[in-house]
Amino acid sequence: MDCRERVLTTLNLEEPDRVPTHSLYLTANMVDKLLGAPARNNFETLIGLQLDFPDTWVEQFNGLLDEVQIDRFSRVVEAAHKIGLDCIQIGIIPLKLLPPDWDLSDIKDPTKYEPGKFDMKYEMIDIFGKVWTLRDIEGNITPQYKRPTVTSLERWEEIKNKFEDGTNDKYCRLAKKYFKRVNRKFKDKVYIFATNQLASIWSSAWQGMGMEYFSKHLYSNRILIKEIFDTYTDFTIDWMNAYMDGGAEVCLCTDDLSTKTGPMMSPKIFTELLQPCYQRLTESIHNRGGKVILHTDGQITPLLDFIVGCGFDGLHCLEPAAGVDLAVVKKKVGDKLCLFGNIDMAILSNGTESEVDAAVKYAIKTSGQNGGYVVSPENTIYTVKIKLLKAMIEAVHKYGNYPLEL
Numbered sequence: 001m002d003c004r005e006r007v008l009t010t011l012n013l014e015e016p017d018r019v020p021t022h023s024l025y026l027t028a029n030m031v032d033k034l035l036g037a038p039a040r041n042n043f044e045t046l047i048g049l050q051l052d053f054p055d056t057w058v059e060q061f062n063g064l065l066d067e068v069q070i071d072r073f074s075r076v077v078e079a080a081h082k083i084g085l086d087c088i089q090i091g092i093i094p095l096k097l098l099p100p101d102w103d104l105s106d107i108k109d110p111t112k113y114e115p116g117k118f119d120m121k122y123e124m125i126d127i128f129g130k131v132w133t134l135r136d137i138e139g140n141i142t143p144q145y146k147r148p149t150v151t152s153l154e155r156w157e158e159i160k161n162k163f164e165d166g167t168n169d170k171y172c173r174l175a176k177k178y179f180k181r182v183n184r185k186f187k188d189k190v191y192i193f194a195t196n197q198l199a200s201i202w203s204s205a206w207q208g209m210g211m212e213y214f215s216k217h218l219y220s221n222r223i224l225i226k227e228i229f230d231t232y233t234d235f236t237i238d239w240m241n242a243y244m245d246g247g248a249e250v251c252l253c254t255d256d257l258s259t260k261t262g263p264m265m266s267p268k269i270f271t272e273l274l275q276p277c278y279q280r281l282t283e284s285i286h287n288r289g290g291k292v293i294l295h296t297d298g299q300i301t302p303l304l305d306f307i308v309g310c311g312f313d314g315l316h317c318l319e320p321a322a323g324v325d326l327a328v329v330k331k332k333v334g335d336k337l338c339l340f341g342n343i344d345m346a347i348l349s350n351g352t353e354s355e356v357d358a359a360v361k362y363a364i365k366t367s368g369q370n371g372g373y374v375v376s377p378e379n380t381i382y383t384v385k386i387k388l389l390k391a392m393i394e395a396v397h398k399y400g401n402y403p404l405e406l
Contacts, residue, residue: 041139258298
């Protein structure tokens with residue numbers, strides 16, 4: 001089987017020739033180690049524009065941002081193929097740079113880039129009103145959620161109006177062009193999913209508002225919360241359909257519903273408010289013959305029935321550090337959901353190759369019988385070691401051939 005056949009067979013809860021391999025993402029510094037670093041890193045480009053065009057550098061950087069993202073995620077897919085993954089996902093992140101409240105004269109020797117020198121000094125804002133600070137990870141821009149801006153009804157009206165004045169169309173055109181370009185280059189080498197990473201429904205709502213303001217309206221103005229969820233669901237449906245117009249067959253929706261101790265809201269609230277949104281999303285993808293996977297961190301065992309009821313075909317993360325028991329999940333929903341993940345980030349960051357081998361062997365033995373399981377790190381962070389990710393893939397080739405002999 002090729003990578004596409006292997007992944008789709010597994011998503012259909014059938015046995016392929018081998019358990020597929022997947023990673024939620026490869027960080028830019030991992031990609032640089034696999035492919036070689038570009039001549040200028042992200043922060044050197046940013047600082048160069050700021051020095052050369054002091055009056056227009058923000059606008060110029062935002063004008064370049066779409067092409068920068070396309071290039072960056074193309075390199076992610078190329079690196080995924082080089083390391084031997086069967087599948088990975090890509091997706092445009094709808095961000096723009098905010099003018100900083102400082103200038104280069106505040107920085108000692110601004111013409112010289114040094115690692116960490118500009119860490120967390122720049123901010124970006126997305127279309128949902130979430131502000132992100134830019135982490136400097138070995139010269140690469142890594143967004144990290146910082147604060148909300150949708151803290152009044154007037155601000156929500158501003159956000160909503162942007163979705164109604166063509167923002168959807170802009171990002172849908174970009175998504176289609178972007179996915180088609182990358183997929184054309186790599187589709188015979190690695191199977192590519194489309195994703196809404198950092199632009200989800202639940203997380204965008206509460207992070208855009210802040211948990212305190214969101215929770216206040218959850219109980220005092222539920223009509224508003226439903227309106228926000230519906231607006232973001234409409235955008236996500238349009239966005240995923242644009243990716244499918246560009247050739248995507250599988251969509252991975254990222255939306256962290258839990259912390260390490262359990263769901264962020266009661267399953268009852270999720271079922272009332274979020275399940276109808278997810279059902280609309282999954283139905284729209286299924287109506288075009290596609291598959292859709294949910295990624296959520298945290299202890300999600302209490303939400304398994306909810307996730308199945310939403311219509312998802314697969315579930316990613318299954319975070320061992322949050323106490324998710326792979327055997328329990330397989331027994332409860334393994335005949336309804338294709339399971340991805342459960343390989344501990346701690347092992348992939350600080351473990352040994354033998355520990356990685358043992359973790360993969362256990363996961364395949366526990367969840368690989370009869371298909372429906374994809375080996376994947378439960379998340380991706382910049383501390384993952386390339387040699388340990390390679391060890392994960394090698395262990396799959398060692399233990400994951402069907403019929404399984406474990």
